[in-house]
Amino acid sequence: MTTSISFADLGLADSLLRAIAETGYTAPTPIQAQAIPLVLKGGDLLAAAQTGTGKTAGFTLPILHLLQARKPAARKPGAPRCLILTPTRELTAQVAESVQTYGKHTRLSSMVMFGGVNINPQIAALKKPVDILVATPGRLLDHCGQKTVDLSAVEILVLDEADRMLDMGFIRDIRKILALLPKQRQNLLFSATFSDEIRALAHGVLNNPGEVSVTPRNTATELVTQTVHLVEQHHKRDLISHIIRESGWHQVLVFTRTKHGANRLAEKLVKDGLTAAAIHGNKSQSARTRALSGFKDGSVTVLVATDIAARGLDIDQLPQVVNFELPNVPEDYVHRIGRTGRAGATGAAVSLVDSSEIKLLRDIERLIKKTIERKPVEGWTPPATSAAAFERQERDEDNRQPRGHRNGRSGERRARPAAPPARAAAGPKPGLARPAGEARHGVREGERPASGERPARAESPRQAPRRAESGQRRGAPRAALLSK
Ligand code: AMP
Secondary structure (H helix, E strand, O other): OOOOOOOHHHOOOHHHHHHHHHHOOOOOOHHHHHHHHHHHOOOOEEEEOOOOOOHHHHHHHHHHHHHHHOOOOOOOEOOOOEEEEOOOHHHHHHHHHHHHHHOOOOOOOEEEEOOOOOOHHHHHHOOOEOOEEEEOHHHHHHHHHOOOOOHHHOOEEEEOOHHHHHHOOOHHHHHHHHHOOOOOOEEEEEEOOOOHHHHHHHHHHOOOOEEEEOOOHHHOHHHEEEEEEEOOHHHHHHHHHHHHHHHOOOOEEEEOOOHHHHHHHHHHHHHOOOOEEEEOOOOOHHHHHHHHHHHHHOOOOEEEEOHHHHOOOOOOOEOEEEEOOOOOOHHHHHHHHOOEOHHHOOEEEEEEEOHHHHHHHHHHHHHHOOOOEEOOOOOOOOOHHHHHHHHHHHHHHHHHOOOOOHHHOOOOOOOOOOOOOOOOOOOOOOOOOOOOOOOOOOOOOOOOOOOOOOOOOOOOOOHHHHHHHHOOOOOOOOOOOOOO
């Protein structure tokens, strides 16, 4: 995933080249090779890139270079020279970590700011000069309201994962923040997709931007072995527990659609003797940090996460991703499986699909232009009735899709999927070990910004259908937290 040019070719300062060498990077990634020279020239930038492409170094390295080169006459306390806005606490922490890693041989200072934690240490930190502030929009506005931060000295603004910020309803907060910034500044906008909304935002914020786009790593799906197991919803928890225990996976990221579903699954896996933790917006910051570091250091085998919580998690070379439920938006599937197969490593993505998700599966297959292999799970025998239900759903989908879109390949009908085998006479009965009450279909919650962050004020078109499908009302009570 790297390029043939070197970091030195990009004209970065020696202090940065030293830090880069210490991280072990041998060459810039494509987004870095394209973005760094543009940013160093001082122009605005619109970049299509997502987590895993090396985008963070793509903007932090040239920013560190520029800030180091242009020493301000006087650095005011609490008045950052660069503001990096990100949608989630995790991403904020990760970007700040990158700033520190790459900037360790410079004299530049940085600070991280997000909600859900005591504001006082942040106020104390703002009493000193800060070069780079990495913040979520909600908590930043709290500081602006309390006049504990001064945005009048911002020379460079970064909107990181701008698409996700819009998705999470941060547009009004972003506009308020923009109004507090000096007119004369450099603007960098990173987004996984260029939707009309992003284009409109870019149009309002960027000035004659250079555009760079890297092929999302997850279009390189060849690196990821994808498999579907057809299984009804109420057997999924037992099945995934079985798969993880039997396969001996040591690090698996499991996606659920809902926070409640994430909790229930993690609880079940812990009950079955696995080390598992859930991570989502209702968790306290310390619980999330603990879960993530346990997952990274190998003491937690299974991390169960919602899309928003998982977005931006910087975990290298994740070997295994499981979709406990398919996402409602096909692109989210691509983001999810893109967490494996990073930096040229191969990965595997397994999806548990129930008969109500066949349509979602077909939408995904159309997007990735590939049929995902349906495979029975060895040693697991779902009831014969499920096989019939899946056959029916697949047939209905075949009939529903216009000619030319079948199976994502023009004019071709999809081969009949390997239906789950009928229950073997002597095989274990599925669901027998299921605790009472688990037969219900999972409650689907929409994701909301983490506690302590501002609640989403505007509802994106993507969120509305999710909520409609789940019957969830806005402001519904939060799911119980899993203690882990
Ligand atoms: P990002 O897309 O910024 O989240 O980065 C994804 C991962 O790629 C992070 O773990 C980085 O440490 C790593 N990375 C960034 N740049 C490079 C590079 N030039 N060579 C190898 N790995 C890199």
